[in-house]
Amino acid sequence: MSNTRGPRSSSVAAPASVSPAVRTIATAALALTSLAAIPSTVANAATAGPAATPTVSASPSRHATPTKKPTATAKPTKTPTKSPTPAATGSGTPTANAGIWRPALASRWQYQLEANSKYSATGGVNVDICAVPQSGGACVRPVVFDIDLYAGDGTTLNTAAVNAIHARGAKAICYIDAGSIEDFRPDYKQFTDWDKAHGNSLLGKPFSDEFPNERWANINNDQGQRDFLLKMMKARVDKCASAGFDGVEFDVVNAHEEGKSVTGWTVTPATQLIYNRALAALAHAKGMSVALKNDLSQAKELEPDFDYAINEECYQYDECSALNAFIKAGKPVFHVEYETATSSFCTGTTKLSFNSIKKSSDYSLKDSPYTPCR
Template identity: 80%
Template sequence: MSLFTVTVLAVTMLGPYQAVANAATTASTTAETTGTASAALWRPPLQSRWQYQLEGNPKYASTGGINVDICTVPQTGGACVKPTVFDIDLYVDGDVAGDNTTVNTAAVKAIHARGAKAICYIDAGSIEDYRPDYKQFADWHKANGNSLLGKPFSAEFPNERWANINNDKGQRDFLLKMMAARVDKCARAGFDGVEFDVVNAHEEGKPVTGWTVSAATQLTYNKALAAMAHAKGLSVALKNDLSQAAELVSSFDYAVNEECFQYDECSELNVFVKAGKPVFQVEYETAPGSFCAKANKLNFNSIKKSADYSLKDQPYKPCR
C-alpha cells in the first residue's frame, strides 16, 4: 500500500489533523531512514542576507512584482549588496496581476535564476478576507457556530481576523487542511521554504484575539505546521512566538522576527543562532544606527523596512 493510500485512509478514519500529523511523521521517518528527503530540504546558512517584500511593484511585473535585482549599501558601508533569500507572498500582488489568484511562480523563477532562494509567505493564524480561499473559512465559521473567526487582527489590519486554533469543534483540523492546500501551492510553485505568520495567539490573549488559546495548544498547532512543511519538501520559519522559541527550535529551520530590538526581546532568538539556524529579522520604526551593530554582534540577518509597516521593495537597508 502506498503512502498516498495510507494518508487517504487516515483522513477518512482519523480526521484531517491526525492524518496530516501522521503523514508528516511518516515523511520525517523516511527522511531519517534514507537521508533523501532530509537532504533535499533547503536549510540556509547562518549568515544569509534577506529581503522582505510582500507588496508587489508594477514596475517589476515581469518578475511577479518583486524587485529581484535590488542592491543596497549595507549599514556597515562598502559596495551595494544583494539578498540571497527573498520572503514573498504566495500570490502576485493584485495591483500587479489584476487579480488575487495568480501564484507567484514568475518571482520564484527569477529569484532562482539569480542564485537566490524563495520563502513562501502564508498567514496561518489570522484569516484575510481578500484571499482566494476566504469563502471556505467564512462558510465553515458560519456552519460551526461562529467558532473560527475572531476579532480583527489590529486597527492597521482590519481585513483579517484571528483564527481559533482550538479543536473543540474541529477548528484546528479544518485550519490544517486549509494550510496544507496552501503549502501545496507553495511547493508546486517551486518555493524553497515557507513562513507561517501569526502563530502566537497564546501570547496575545482573549481580549485581543477573541479566543482563549493555551501555550500547549499553540505548540501543537505550530509543530503540526512545521511537520506539514517538511513533509512537502519545504523548510520552515518560526515567525515571532518568542516565548516558545526554545521549545520549537528543533522543529523549525530558521526564525523570522519583527521588531525584537524595538521591544528588547531579541535574547529569546539566541537559541536559533546557537543551533546554527539563521534569524531573519526586521525593524520598522527603529533606525539602523540604533540596532544594526547589536544585530551583527548577535549574528542576526537584520534589515530596516518602512516605518509605516508596508513591505514594498524599498526602503531596504540590510545591516551587513
C-alpha cells in the first residue's frame, strides 16, 4: 500500500474535454470486448453504466489525486473492548442489495494503513483510538476504519483487526491497490510473470520517486491487461470478504488524469470508467460496499456506481466541490488532509458535510496523529 505522499505532481493532465455522453458510449463499446474473463455479474455491471443508486510492514501507500501516496500498511492491533462513544456518529445500516453496508452521511472515520506493534493482538490497528476533535469537547471514536487487507506481516489477512472493530460496533473498509502494482504483496510474482509473457505490456513507470517499489498498471486491454488485472483484483476482493470486511477501497484509480509521462500508458477517460465500474461490481458481488478513491474528474459520472468517496487533500488543492454529487445522493465523503492545519480546513469541509480528519504531514498513515474535525 502506499499513500500518495510526497509533493503532488504539478504535471497532472487535465481531464480530457470529452462530454459525459461520448464517454458513456465509448465506455459501453470498450466494455463489450474487454470483460470476457470477469464473472458475468461484474461484466454486466461494468458495461451497463451507473447502477441504480439506492496506506513486511507495509510500505507507503498512495493517496491524493496525483502523485503523493499515503502508506498503506495496516497491521493488526490489540483488541481492547470499548465501543464507540455516543459522540461518534453511527456507522450506518445495511440497505438494499443483499444487505450491503452503506455508511450514514455523517460517519466519523480513521485511516490507518501502517501497523503499530503496540497493538499486535489486532494486527497493529489501534481499534480503541479516541481523540478530541478540532471542534473541541470530549474525545470521540471513529465508527469506520479504513485499514489494509493484510496485517503487519504482509501475508496474514487482517481478520483480527476486523473482528475487533466489529466488536466495538464499527465497520471496516479493506484497502487494495488496484492501479499500481506493489512489489511487497504476496501475489506480486503473478503480475511480473504475466508482464513478461505479454511483452512488458502491464507494468509501467514507478509510481513516483518516493515509491519506486510499485509501478503503474496498464488498464487498457489490447493484450488482455485489464482482464488479467480484474481477475487479480477479484482474488483480492475475495480475501477482503473472507476476512470479514464491510467495504473496499480501491486505490490509484485515476491513471487517466496523470498521463503517459507519469504512468507510462495512455489511458482514456472512457477506459478508466470501464475499469472503475468493474472494480465496484467486484465488491458488490461479494456483498461489500465500495469507495471511489480520488478520481475527482469522474466523481459525478461514477457516483451511481459507488457507495461513498474517499478523498485526500481536496481542500489543499481546492477540489472539494467535485464531490458534491456524493453528498447530494446521501453518500458520505471520507476526507483527509495531511499538510493543512485543521484550523484552516475543518470549518469549510464540515459545512460541506464531509467526514474530515487530519493525519501526519509526512503522509504516513499510522494510528496517530489523528484529529477528526468534529
